[in-house]
Amino acid sequence: MNYIPQTKEEQKELLCSVGIEDVRELFDCIPKKARLKALPDLKPAMTEPELIEYFGKLASKNRPAGLCPSFLGAGVYDHYVPAVIDHVLSRQEFYTAYTPYQPEISQGTLTAIFEYQTMICRLTGLDVSNAGLYDSAMAAAETMLMAAGATKRNKIYVAKSVNPELSKVLETYAQFKEIKIEYLPYGKDGKVKIRDFSDGACVIVQSPNFFGVIEDIEKVSAKAHEGKALSAVCADPLSLALLKTPGEAGADIAFGETQSLGLKMSFGGPYCGYMAVREALMRKMPGRIVGQTVDTEGRRAFVLTLQAREQHIRREKATSNICSNQALCALANTVYLSLLGPEGLCDAASQSAQKAAYLCDKLCKTGKFEKVFTGHFFREFAVRCKGASPAKLNSAARKAGFVGGYELKKSFPELSDCLLLAVTEKRTRAEIDEFAERMARV
Amino acid sequence: MKLIFEEGAKGRRAYKIPPCDVPQKALSAILGKNNLRADAPALPECSEVDVVRHFTNLSQLNFALDTGFYPLGSCTMKYNPKINEDLSRLAGFCEMHPLQSEEDSQGAMQLYYELERSLSAIFGMSRFTLLPAAGAHGELCGMMIIAAYHRSRKDYARKTIIVPDSSHGTNPASASIAGFTVKTIKSGPDGLLDLNALKEALGPDTAGMMLTNPSTLGLFEKDIMKAADMVHKAGGLLYYDGANSNAILCKTTPSLMGFDVVHTNLHKTFSTPHGGGGPGSGPVGVVEKLVPFLPSPLIAYKNGKYVFEKENKLSIGKMRSFFGNFGVLVKAYAYILANGAEGLDEVSTAAVANANYLCRRLSKAFTLPYGDNRCMHEFVLSGQEIKDKYGVSTLDMAKRLIEMGYHPPTIYFPLIVHEAIMIEPCETESVATLKEFVDAMLTVAKEAKECPEKLHAAPQNKPVTRLDETLAARTPVVKAQ
Numbered sequence: 032m033n034y035i036p037q038t039k040e041e042q043k044e045l046l047c048s049v050g051i052e053d054v055r056e057l058f059d060c061i062p063k064k065a066r067l068k069a070l071p072d073l074k075p076a077m078t079e080p081e082l083i084e085y086f087g088k089l090a091s092k093n094r095p096a097g098l099c100p101s102f103l104g105a106g107v108y109d110h111y112v113p114a115v116i117d118h119v120l121s122r123q124e125f126y127t128a129y130t131p132y133q134p135e136i137s138q139g140t141l142t143a144i145f146e147y148q149t150m151i152c153r154l155t156g157l158d159v160s161n162a163g164l165y166d167s168a169m170a171a172a173e174t175m176l177m178a179a180g181a182t183k184r185n186k187i188y189v190a191k192s193v194n195p196e197l198s199k200v201l202e203t204y205a206q207f208k209e210i211k212i213e214y215l216p217y218g219k220d221g222k223v224k225i226r227d228f229s230d231g232a233c234v235i236v237q238s239p240n241f242f243g244v245i246e247d248i249e250k251v252s253a254k255a256h257e258g259k260a261l262s263a264v265c266a267d268p269l270s271l272a273l274l275k276t277p278g279e280a281g282a283d284i285a286f287g288e289t290q291s292l293g294l295k296m297s298f299g300g301p302y303c304g305y306m307a308v309r310e311a312l313m314r315k316m317p318g319r320i321v322g323q324t325v326d327t328e329g330r331r332a333f334v335l336t337l338q339a340r341e342q343h344i345r346r347e348k349a350t351s352n353i354c355s356n357q358a359l360c361a362l363a364n365t366v367y368l369s370l371l372g373p374e375g376l377c378d379a380a381s382q383s384a385q386k387a388a389y390l391c392d393k394l395c396k397t398g399k400f401e402k403v404f405t406g407h408f409f410r411e412f413a414v415r416c417k418g419a420s421p422a423k424l425n426s427a428a429r430k431a432g433f434v435g436g437y438e439l440k441k442s443f444p445e446l447s448d449c450l451l452l453a454v455t456e457k458r459t460r461a462e463i464d465e466f467a468e469r470m471a472r473v
Numbered sequence: 474m475k476l477i478f479e480e481g482a483k484g485r486r487a488y489k490i491p492p493c494d495v496p497q498k499a500l501s502a503i504l505g506k507n508n509l510r511a512d513a514p515a516l517p518e519c520s521e522v523d524v525v526r527h528f529t530n531l532s533q534l535n536f537a538l539d540t541g542f543y544p545l546g547s548c549t550m551k552y553n554p555k556i557n558e559d560l561s562r563l564a565g566f567c568e569m570h571p572l573q574s575e576e577d578s579q580g581a582m583q584l585y586y587e588l589e590r591s592l593s594a595i596f597g598m599s600r601f602t603l604l605p606a607a608g609a610h611g612e613l614c615g616m617m618i619i620a621a622y623h624r625s626r627k628d629y630a631r632k633t634i635i636v637p638d639s640s641h642g643t644n645p646a647s648a649s650i651a652g653f654t655v656k657t658i659k660s661g662p663d664g665l666l667d668l669n670a671l672k673e674a675l676g677p678d679t680a681g682m683m684l685t686n687p688s689t690l691g692l693f694e695k696d697i698m699k700a701a702d703m704v705h706k707a708g709g710l711l712y713y714d715g716a717n718s719n720a721i722l723c724k725t726t727p728s729l730m731g732f733d734v735v736h737t738n739l740h741k742t743f744s745t746p747h748g749g750g751g752p753g754s755g756p757v758g759v760v761e762k763l764v765p766f767l768p769s770p771l772i773a774y775k776n777g778k779y780v781f782e783k784e785n786k787l788s789i790g791k792m793r794s795f796f797g798n799f800g801v802l803v804k805a806y807a808y809i810l811a812n813g814a815e816g817l818d819e820v821s822t823a824a825v826a827n828a829n830y831l832c833r834r835l836s837k838a839f840t841l842p843y844g845d846n847r848c849m850h851e852f853v854l855s856g857q858e859i860k861d862k863y864g865v866s867t868l869d870m871a872k873r874l875i876e877m878g879y880h881p882p883t884i885y886f887p888l889i890v891h892e893a894i895m896i897e898p899c900e901t902e903s904v905a906t907l908k909e910f911v912d913a914m915l916t917v918a919k920e921a922k923e924c925p926e927k928l929h930a931a932p933q934n935k936p937v938t939r940l941d942e943t944l945a946a947r948t949p950v951v952k953a954q
Contacts, residue, residue: 090565299795
């Protein structure tokens with residue numbers, strides 16, 4: 032099954048018009064020594080029904096968290112995805128189009144991205160959003176590079192309480208750019224401990240941080256600015272329905288994962304990393320940006336703009352090497368935010384906060400768990416397990432049909448007896464109650 | 474067309490979340506009074522019908538592969554099989570959390586493992602990482618691997634990456650982000666790699682060279698093996714930008730040509746949709762000696778189980794969170810399984826045959842600066858002669874093609890061709906479509922001579938006419954008021 036429409040006769044006609052008889056002549060230009068002697072060793076071709084059977088078998092070997100009551104978060108959350116989203120994403124005019132280089136026939140994609148940028152600005156309280164980046168880790172790395180470029184400094188302060196998936200990617204990028212990363216410890220409240228930042232390009236904190244604790248962005252930003260460093264916040268966009276915006280709290284850059292806004296968990300991707308900045312940083316920002324303009328008739332229309340920053344114009348001097356923008360994921364976010372509206376989004380965020388607080392209280396009351404941090408938390412919290420180990424608890428959760436939490440020892444050896452639990456609006460009281468009871472019995 | 478913010482009415486709602494069934498506290502008690510925002514974000518207030526109509530109407534303003542011929546050079550706009558979409562949406566895949574236990578994730582890990590093996594076989598590489606989220610991300614990953622390799626040998630002087638002037642813009646940009654200095658070499662008079670220029674560029678500072686083969690001109694670099702030899706002898710490594718790998722599937726491999734690192738764009742060669750600008754996926758393959766430098770995680774099969782391998786000490790680290798764009802990987806693997814090796818072999822044959830047909834017929838009306846009437850999967854025409862004679866630019870012709878129901882070819886790239894028109898038809902187009910496109914192109918060439926003003930004013934029959942791009946850049950309006 033290879034989706035090639037040519038019949039044998041038609042192929043003959045093609046070759047004839049090119050003046051050759053044998054298709055192999057088309058590849059004469061490949062040096063003999065480089066030609067493949069035998070076809071690569073692949074599975075035999077499958078028809079559509081065979082594909083369905085094969086992939087069905089593979090899929091059935093998984094135990095998807097989205098289909099059982101799950102308390103696993105750590106950067107990816109099991110929020111409800113309304114049915115409309117997939118119907119919009121399945122519009123072939125959206126998903127089979129390329130990057131909107133020809134604006135006259137791409138107003139659909141361009142308008143949707145403009146709406147996405149607007150929504151990101153309104154959530155973050157910042158001036159300019161790009162069209163999206165690969166994911167939040169990439170957005171973190173691009174933030175680091177942008178800050179280093181803008182301040183001409185090569186040291187970055189990163190809170191230890193940032194998602195380790197992000198800080199590991201930061202380390203990878205930093206080592207090749209001779210950027211130094213200094214980690215900032217967390218305190219008993221779970222919040223970052225600040226210090227003097229006068230030699231830093233920027234301070235990167237996450238809020239709510241990896242432990243779910245809400246950081247004091249105003250304090251961090253003020254201290255960063257005192258040292259002429261930039262303040263960057265990785266913020267889950269759903270939390271921004273309720274929490275003070277990074278812009279209002281003085282941050283210069285906000286970024287994060289938009290997975291919690293209508294994207295399926297999909298074993299880690301595709302997601303979309305958003306990034307928003309203050310106007311002063313607009314021309315230093317990576318990625319695509321859509322801008323408003325007019326056509327020759329004076330009608331409002333949208334176009335890719337500020338392209339002088341980008342690789343296809345500036346080559347090695349570009350602000351970033353990024354080309355694509357996860358447009359379809361950004362579209363999903365836009366549809367999600369349109370469907371939920373201000374009230375719905377606040378409801379999803381507030382129910383997640385309420386239910387997480389409810390589970391936390393419930394577990395602590397059993398006497399077998401205690402809260403690790405005193406700070407306020409959103410949707411997610413760390414508990415110290417005084418009885419069974421986190422691994423034992425997770426395995427018991429699995430047996431009982433749940434997906435348990437994240438074992439913090441994987442990334443934080445000092446928290447080896449701690450479990451990170453997330454609760455979204457999807458969990459019912461009955462599920463939470465049963466989970467808490469099972470955990471108390473282990 | 475209205476923006477979504479201009480639709481709906483205050484208080485109107487679409488999706489409603491079931492009511493909260495746990496005892497509630499004041500939000501200020503849970504989240505902290507000082508942490509709360511004063512007002513809810515100003516988002517649209519719409520009904521479900523409002524939202525569905527808005528986005529459906531928006532979609533209809535787009536030209537897409539499924540609405541017409543999309544010969545966008547270098548982008549490989551081949552048909553996106555529908556079954557692949559369905560398979561990636563199986564609940565067993567799309568409802569998986571990336572941090573679930575190995576025990577819970579065996580099916581996803583098996584798919585990951587098998588796709589890695591398939592790509593390794595197709596490209597003749599030892600192993601692949603499936604982490605990079607796009608082609609440019611793959612390039613960056615490859616550049617980091619090359620940097621880490623030299624570093625591990627304490628060969629710190631190797632700081633220069635060589636790229637030809639016909640390369641994709643992402644090549645020099647990626648090399649630069651990985652900390653390299655970029656040296657650009659001029660192509661020879663035939664548009665191909667100039668071995669003398671390469672010889673001059675090579676030195677003790679050479680870390681490697683990035684090359685697309687077939688080149689962005691759609692020409693196979695006939696001296697590739699000599700070039701590889703020269704780069705290796707100088708102590709450098711050779712990077713294969715696999716953007717054009719649709720041309721070589723099952724005919725040759727980057728490893729046979731002498732490349733050490735390769736990326737492939739699953740959203741080009743392996744049929745996953747472009748999504749209006751992503752998500753894509755750009756896996757990176759390496760030869761044996763570079764395997765230790767691959768980013769983590771990698772998946773192995775041990776004692777009847779799929780397991781995450783322990784990170785190698787030499788690994789560049791993590792390139793992306795979790796496991797890359799898994800949903801895209803599912804589609805690409807479905808494509809490989811649907812085709813099998815014979816099918817993939819026919820893909821490159823048909824792609825190159827289609828391109829040659831167009832090349833032969835169009836080179837009569839347009840200038841073909843390079844290639845002697847032959848090409849691989851794509852070719853580049855020049856509109857310079859038409860511009861000089863009739864004052865009609867390549868942009869004008871592209872906009873006229875839009876009017877005639879086509880997505881124009883890639884224009885003004887590669888930079889070494891003036892008024893470039895880069896055409897890649899792909900294997901999934903019929904002869905009838907190709908013939909109609911030739912007729913359209915010939916009409917455009919004729920009109921350039923006879924009624925240039927028509928082309929200057931095009932397109933007239935689309936949702937909007939030409940846009941004022943200068944205004945957009947000079948006074949940026951990047952969000953709704």
